[in-house]
Amino acid sequence: MNTAIKRSNNFYSIAIASLEVRTTDLLAAKAELERQQQEEKVRIEDEVLRLVLEVEAAKRRYNLLSSQLETLEQQREVMRIAYRLGRGSTSQILGMEDKRDCLSEQLTDVEIDKDESVRKLLQLIG
Numbered sequence: 001m002n003t004a005i006k007r008s009n010n011f012y013s014i015a016i017a018s019l020e021v022r023t024t025d026l027l028a029a030k031a032e033l034e035r036q037q038q039e040e041k042v043r044i045e046d047e048v049l050r051l052v053l054e055v056e057a058a059k060r061r062y063n064l065l066s067s068q069l070e071t072l073e074q075q076r077e078v079m080r081i082a083y084r085l086g087r088g089s090t091s092q093i094l095g096m097e098d099k100r101d102c103l104s105e106q107l108t109d110v111e112i113d114k115d116e117s118v119r120k121l122l123q124l125i126g
Helices: 002-084 090-125
Strands: none
Touching: 002 090
């Protein structure tokens, strides 16, 4: 009987050791998942911050370009009046048209970039 008790105790000792190893493995896996979750949280926070800064920069750039376009429109009107009075040249007017087209294109690009950043931001924050 003594041998049967020893075998039984050995069996229980092995089972307990196996459970302790499994518990340790599960705790290590849990710690790894928590670390990964924290890394993902930091990554998302960084991405949100980057996108918010992109949106703000795009707004400032849009306002600057809009102001430049408005100033150019005023200068163009002055140039058209001067042209009608014989004081301007066709090349000056065409140059202003080119500048206006360039500014308009830049405005469109900034709007597209801002909208894309806003879309990505909304996807992240739901």
